[in-house]
Amino acid sequence: MDLQKLYALKSKFVVRVVGNELILVPLTGNVAQMNELFTMNETGKFIWENLGEKTTIENLETLVTEAFDVDADTAKKDIENFIKKLETIL
Amino acid sequence: MQNSIHLKIADFSIKLYSDISIELEEGYLPFVSEDEKGVDDVTIHCFSGIPAIDLQKAELVFEAKNEIQKFYSIFRSDTGLGFIIYNQQTKDEVQQIAFLDETFSQWEVYSNPSSESSRLPLKYPLGPIVMHYLTVKSNSVMIHASCVFDGKTGRIFTGFSGNGKSTISKLWADAGNRIINDDRIIIRKIEDNYMAFNTPMYYIDKPKSTVLNAIFLISHSPENKMKKISGALAVSKVMAFCIQNNFESKLIQNHLDFLSELCIHIPVYELGFVPDASVVNFILANETGRTK
Numbered sequence: 001m002d003l004q005k006l007y008a009l010k011s012k013f014v015v016r017v018v019g020n021e022l023i024l025v026p027l028t029g030n031v032a033q034m035n036e037l038f039t040m041n042e043t044g045k046f047i048w049e050n051l052g053e054k055t056t057i058e059n060l061e062t063l064v065t066e067a068f069d070v071d072a073d074t075a076k077k078d079i080e081n082f083i084k085k086l087e088t089i090l
Numbered sequence: 091m092q093n094s095i096h097l098k099i100a101d102f103s104i105k106l107y108s109d110i111s112i113e114l115e116e117g118y119l120p121f122v123s124e125d126e127k128g129v130d131d132v133t134i135h136c137f138s139g140i141p142a143i144d145l146q147k148a149e150l151v152f153e154a155k156n157e158i159q160k161f162y163s164i165f166r167s168d169t170g171l172g173f174i175i176y177n178q179q180t181k182d183e184v185q186q187i188a189f190l191d192e193t194f195s196q197w198e199v200y201s202n203p204s205s206e207s208s209r210l211p212l213k214y215p216l217g218p219i220v221m222h223y224l225t226v227k228s229n230s231v232m233i234h235a236s237c238v239f240d241g242k243t244g245r246i247f248t249g250f251s252g253n254g255k256s257t258i259s260k261l262w263a264d265a266g267n268r269i270i271n272d273d274r275i276i277i278r279k280i281e282d283n284y285m286a287f288n289t290p291m292y293y294i295d296k297p298k299s300t301v302l303n304a305i306f307l308i309s310h311s312p313e314n315k316m317k318k319i320s321g322a323l324a325v326s327k328v329m330a331f332c333i334q335n336n337f338e339s340k341l342i343q344n345h346l347d348f349l350s351e352l353c354i355h356i357p358v359y360e361l362g363f364v365p366d367a368s369v370v371n372f373i374l375a376n377e378t379g380r381t382k
Contacts, residue, residue: 014336018321019322021323025342027336039322
């Protein structure tokens with residue numbers, strides 16, 4: 001899934017920050033889906049908040065590297081995990 | 091002459107009006123109140139006969155259904171929400187059409203004259219739907235949970251169907267504690283306390299409440315074990331068992347705000363338990379940081 005598609009889906013969630021974490025609740029029209037809530041850790045929260053209309057993977061890698069003082073490989077893995085997690089939600 | 095019935099559920103004031111004779115299912119009878127002081131939290135105007143309104147042309151925003159049948163559908167209009175309520179005994183037959191104004195304070199309920207709901211306007215599933223929308227507008231939640239009170243401490247046990255909510259409340263009752271309810275609880279913040287209230291069921295039980303001191307997310311386990319959780323994990327896990335219609339951001343945000351505060355003040359534990367008396371003493375020995 002590309003980042004633009006993920007950005008477009010941001011409006012389908014209601015979010016709440018709890019400490020350094022994020023809760024995502026999908027807007028749904030079906031009672032069977034209403035228990036599907038998700039949490040993001042600090043890194044996931046950061047990526048979610050920095051996911052903009054024109055964000056690229058490279059932009060995010062740079063931002064994560066700077067914000068969390070990690071190397072590029074670690075940042076890349078964090079972003080891959082974030083995308084994988086969102087794909088399980090969507 | 092207009093008939094009216096006044097109910098007090100979870101300290102909410104609910105007033106039903108009707109031009110025809112209406113009754114309540116027996117589970118609601120202990121909640122009838124003579125104390126009509128103050129402003130009603132919600133009023134319900136009941137009518138016999140379903141008006142010729144084509145809700146199907148409005149925007150369908152939510153459907154409560156399973157593989158077998160529909161429970162209700164929600165439509166959005168300029169003036170509020172419209173509900174089609176289906177009869178749970180005769181599949182897909184419309185039992186009632188109801189309208190809720192945008193302040194969530196006034197219902198108009200139109201019942202099919204051939205349905206029992208014409209006489210019993212809060213017939214399932216409308217009664218719990220009314221209670222749910224009362225909680226949505228009132229900084230509170232309704233949760234699938236059992237609740238017990240030991241004379242000092244109120245504990246809620248929530249989990250998936252079949253995870254042992256009734257079993258664990260019975261174990262506490264066997265140990266001399268009081269069951270508030272074993273299926274559906276309303277949690278409200280009243281002054282500085284979080285309170286848990288029972289709600290009308292299909293059987294007769296009087297209104298009960300307790301201060302809430304701990305929440306347990308339960309599952310069966312080969313051994314008793316518990317772990318305190320907090321933060322986003324606790325909020326999301328408790329919210330998963332709350333009754334919710336997640337079609338509107340504002341409603342979800344209200345729930346998230348309430349539960350985030352709740353989980354700061356009330357400890358939340360994951361509890362795996364053996365379904366015997368040992369779990370009561372296990373909890374008493376292992377609770378930490380319980381609110382007083």
